[in-house]
Amino acid sequence: GQQLNQSPQSMFIQEGEDVSMNCTSSSIFNTWLWYKQDPGEGPVLLIALYKAGELTSNGRLTAQFGITRKDSFLNISASIPSDVGIYFCAGSPPGSNFGNEKLTFGTGTRLTIIP
Amino acid sequence: GAVVSQHPSWVICKSGTSVKIECRSLDFQATTMFWYRQFPKQSLMLMATSNEGSKATYEQGVEKDKFLINHASLTLSTLTVTSAHPEDSSFYICSARPWDRDQETQYFGPGTRLLVL
Numbered sequence: 001g002q003q004l005n006q007s008p009q010s011m012f013i014q015e016g017e018d019v020s021m022n023c024t025s026s027s028i029f030n031t032w033l034w035y036k037q038d039p040g041e042g043p044v045l046l047i048a049l050y051k052a053g054e055l056t057s058n059g060r061l062t063a064q065f066g067i068t069r070k071d072s073f074l075n076i077s078a079s080i081p082s083d084v085g086i087y088f089c090a091g092s093p094p095g096s097n098f099g100n101e102k103l104t105f106g107t108g109t110r111l112t113i114i115p
Numbered sequence: 116g117a118v119v120s121q122h123p124s125w126v127i128c129k130s131g132t133s134v135k136i137e138c139r140s141l142d143f144q145a146t147t148m149f150w151y152r153q154f155p156k157q158s159l160m161l162m163a164t165s166n167e168g169s170k171a172t173y174e175q176g177v178e179k180d181k182f183l184i185n186h187a188s189l190t191l192s193t194l195t196v197t198s199a200h201p202e203d204s205s206f207y208i209c210s211a212r213p214w215d216r217d218q219e220t221q222y223f224g225p226g227t228r229l230l231v232l
Contacts, residue, residue, distance in 0.1 A: 033220070042119075042208045042223035043159070088158060101212075102149070103221060105158045 004089055004106035012112045019076040021109045023089030028069040031092035033103065034061075038085045046087075047074070079113055086110050118142050119211050121224035128199055129232055136194045136227045138209030144189035145211035149221060150182075153206040165192040189214065199231045 006023045013019060023032070031050055035043035047058050049065035049072060056063055062075045072091075076083055089106040118141040128134050138148055146167045151159040163184055164172045171184035183195040192211075196203055206228050210221040 035223070040206075040226070040228070042121075042210075042226045045220065045222060048220055102161055102164065103210075105160075107158050 004091055004104055006087075006089055006106040006109050008109060009107065010110040010112065012114055013079055014114050015079060015081060017079055019079055019083070019111060020073060021087060022071060022073040023091075023106045024071045025091060026070070028094060029091035029104075030069075030094050031101070032063070032065050032072040033090040033092075034063050034072070034074045035088045035090060036085045037088060037108075043088060076111075079111075081113055084111055084113050117213065117222040119209065119222050119224040121207075121209055121227050123227060124225060125228040125230075127230045127232065130200050131198055134196045134199055134229060136196075136207055136209075136229075138192045138194070138211070138224055140190045140211040140213075140222075143211070143213045144215075146189060146214045147212045148186060148192040149210045149212075150184060150192075150194050151208045151210065153208060153226075155206075159208060162194075196229065199229070201231045204229055204231045 004023050004025050033048050034046045036046055037043045046061055047056050047063040052065055052069045053067050054065040060077045065072055087109045090103040092101040092103055120139045120141055122137045126134055148165040150162045152162050153159045161174050162177045165184045165186040167186045167189050173179045181197055186192040206226050208223055208226040210223045212221050
């Protein structure tokens with residue numbers, strides 16, 4: 001099946017630094033979503049991307065849908081302590097029945113902020 | 116908006132018993148809900164797609180007789196883990212897709228942690 005590879009697997013940064021992570025696939029996706037998961041919680045949607053080349057911001061977060069439709073990146077500017085968590089990309093492949101589109105999740109990027 | 120709840124948030128049970136987990140969309144209707152399983156430090160793995168009023172579609176390798184899914188209404192889906200065994204211990208998460216959205220967006224519940232002794 002399709003797999004989404006995220007990098008880096010983990011990041012250790014200082015508060016105030018910018019963060020960049022990306023997600024790549026061997027096949028194209030119609031939709032890219034970025035989620036954040038805190039320990040013991042379900043993922044929370046951060047940004048949704050629906051068109052190749054689309055660049056979308058949500059506060060300090062910016063994400064882009066790659067032109068090739070095989071990748072996406074997420075940037076976080078001026079990180080704060082509450083940014084700690086695991087970030088997952090997720091994609092919806094073409095060919096899914098409308099209304100039942102399945103999501104494939106990436107391997108996750110664990111963000112830790114060093115005090 | 117787009118809040119999804121799960122109940123219970125955690126459960127401990129003896130091996131051989133059955134456990135039911137509820138997933139509710141609180142402020143929207145969802146014709147489709149999804150059930151995922153997540154093992155420690157791993158990503159979410161889709162188990163099945165739950166459609167209101169019809170049978171669930173299971174992913175390859177997921178036993179439909181062991182993981183019973185019922186989507187009785189536009190706001191409720193249940194997952195029953197039958198004859199649970201220790202290897203079924205995991206974090207189970209549901210998600211729901213608003214029926215009136217044209218584009219793919221899933222909202223997740225807070226998860227249910229299952230521990231089978």
